[in-house]
Each structure stands twice: as C-alpha cells, then as structure tokens.
Amino acid sequence: MRPPAGAAKLRLVTDCTATLALATPDETTALGRRLAPQLRPGDTLLLDGPIGAGKSHFARAVIDARLRAMGRREDIPSPTYTLVQTYEAGDVTLIHADLYRLAGPDDAAELGLEDAWDAAICLIEWPDRLGSDAPAGALHLRLSLRPDGGRDAQLTGPADRWRAVLSDLTTAGAVDA
Numbered sequence: 001m002r003p004p005a006g007a008a009k010l011r012l013v014t015d016c017t018a019t020l021a022l023a024t025p026d027e028t029t030a031l032g033r034r035l036a037p038q039l040r041p042g043d044t045l046l047l048d049g050p051i052g053a054g055k056s057h058f059a060r061a062v063i064d065a066r067l068r069a070m071g072r073r074e075d076i077p078s079p080t081y082t083l084v085q086t087y088e089a090g091d092v093t094l095i096h097a098d099l100y101r102l103a104g105p106d107d108a109a110e111l112g113l114e115d116a117w118d119a120a121i122c123l124i125e126w127p128d129r130l131g132s133d134a135p136a137g138a139l140h141l142r143l144s145l146r147p148d149g150g151r152d153a154q155l156t157g158p159a160d161r162w163r164a165v166l167s168d169l170t171t172a173g174a175v176d177a
C-alpha cells in the first residue's frame with residue numbers, strides 16, 4: 001500500500017530519558033567527565049535549570065575532560081558576559097554559550113549558532129531562548145535543586161542517538177523508552 005502523501009517526510013523519533021541524583025558538585029563533575037568522551041561532532045547539549053543549578057559547572061567538566069584528553073589544560077570561564085566561548089579540542093570545536101541575556105530566538109540567531117550545530121559540540125545554557133531553533137537531535141539535561149542541597153539531573157534525547165549513551169551513564173543502565 002502506498003504511504004499517504006507527505007508521509008515519507010515524517011520521522012518518528014522516540015525519546016529516551018535517564019534520571020540521576022547528584023549529591024555534590026563533584027558528582028556533577030563526574031557526570032560531565034563520563035559524558036564527555038561519548039560526544040561527537042554535531043552533538044548539542046541543552047542545559048536547562050534555574051540560576052545556580054550547576055549548568056556552567058557541568059559544562060566546564062565536559063570541556064575540561066575533552067581538553068585533557070588532548071593533553072591540554074585551560075581556564076574555562078563562564079560565558080555569562082561573552083555569551084559564547086569557543087575551544088579547539090583536536091579536530092572538533094567545543095562551543096559553550098550562555099543565552100540568559102538574550103531576549104529570544106531573533107537575538108540568538110545573531111550569534112550564528114546554527115552554523116555550529118552540524119560540526120561542533122555545543123553546550124548551551126538557557127536554551128529556552130532558542131525557541132524552536134534548537135537542534136532536534138540534542139540531548140536535554142535538566143538540573144533541578146533538591147531540598148537537601150543536591151541536584152537532580154534528567155537527561156532526555158532521541159533514542160537513536162542517546163539510548164546507549166544514557167545507559168552507560170546510569171549505573172543500573174536504567175533508561176526509559
């Protein structure tokens with residue numbers, strides 16, 4: 001039977017999700033270090049969570065791990081004021097952006113991030129500013145504050161890219177969907 005017109009353009013994407021408790025800043029660092037080697041050119045991490053949730057802390061751990069893997073150590077400043085910080089890590093560019101001060105997708109478009117989605121590894125704080133311009137294949141990390149002072153981390157992304165990665169990050173391999 002023929003598919004209905006336009007059906008060929010539809011791609012059914014199933015998301016998978018993993019949740020982890022991060023009791024201390026060191027556990028946030030450890031999560032970043034474990035994720036870092038799994039990231040490939042073209043991957044984007046959308047880092048969500050309230051002010052002080054640990055988004056920059058996590059991004060710094062990822063960037064530091066990728067630079068160390070190349071035998072390099074560098075200061076990794078917060079991009080709060082510069083908006084975008086760029087690092088060359090071997091044959092891949094790492095882009096760390098903090099979109100908090102942007103009004104919305106039009107402002108974000110001026111940063112030219114869409115030119116980076118395909119080839120760089122992008123870590124984006126306050127990705128809600130992108131509206132619907134965020135790349136569809138991104139891994140979404142949501143950090144929330146727990147009453148005991150720690151953080152909860154929820155990671156969600158399209159299963160075809162992220163299921164194996166998330167299973168590896170959770171000790172029990174517990175990934176939904």
Ligand SMILES: Nc1ncnc2c1ncn2[C@@H]1O[C@H](COP(=O)(O)OP(=O)(O)OP(=O)(O)O)[C@@H](O)[C@H]1O
Binds near residue numbers: 052053
């Ligand atoms: N699992 C954790 N438990 C407790 N504190 C943590 C944890 N992870 C990170 N932190 C701490 O949270 C604080 C704020 O971190 P960070 O500056 O990365 O937040 P942010 O989400 O980037 O904030 P902003 O929205 O202002 O950019 C830091 O002092 C960091 O050490």
Ligand SMILES: [Mg+2]
Binds near residue numbers: 055056078098125
């Ligand atoms: Mg930050």
